Amino acid sequence: MADYFTHFSCLLDVGTPEKAARALALFHDLRAADHDADDPDVAGFDLVHQDAPEGSSLWIHDDEHGDVEAVIRFVLRLAEVLDLTGLWGFQYALTCSRPRLDAFGGGAHALDLGGRKSIGWSSSQEWLASALNGEDVDA
Numbered sequence: 001m002a003d004y005f006t007h008f009s010c011l012l013d014v015g016t017p018e019k020a021a022r023a024l025a026l027f028h029d030l031r032a033a034d035h036d037a038d039d040p041d042v043a044g045f046d047l048v049h050q051d052a053p054e055g056s057s058l059w060i061h062d063d064e065h066g067d068v069e070a071v072i073r074f075v076l077r078l079a080e081v082l083d084l085t086g087l088w089g090f091q092y093a094l095t096c097s098r099p100r101l102d103a104f105g106g107g108a109h110a111l112d113l114g115g116r117k118s119i120g121w122s123s124s125q126e127w128l129a130s131a132l133n134g135e136d137v138d139a
Contacts, residue, residue, distance in 0.1 A: 002098040006066040010090035012058045019082045020049045020056050044070045068092050085114035
């Protein structure tokens with residue numbers, strides 16, 4: 001039997017050490033509330049305050065089975081709570097413990113923090129399928 005994984009590791013700079021501490025506190029509060037939830041808000045990733053206490057960056061990463069959508073929801077929530085602005089994004093990898101067709105790939109998401117929305121995403125599997133169908137891969 002094969003095991004499928006989603007992996008990512010990225011930094012989000014929230015601007016100040018105080019905002020980073022607030023973000024980490026919110027993460028822990030949500031994680032505690034998620035303990036018995038059927039659809040947890042912050043499952044599938046971990047959050048670490050980099051260079052604490054004076055750093056302003058948060059390390060967002062998975063340990064084994066990452067949840068890309070949970071990261072997006074949490075970062076957009078942080079953008080609202082901490083009044084973040086600018087663009088931010090991250091990449092992810094899809095892997096498998098055994099060689100399987102269509103089990104490997106990846107993608108990326110870009111977010112407008114000030115607009116509190118996703119502005120685009122890409123999937124290597126969809127890009128490859130388009131390219132092989134003769135579509136404009138640079139569009």
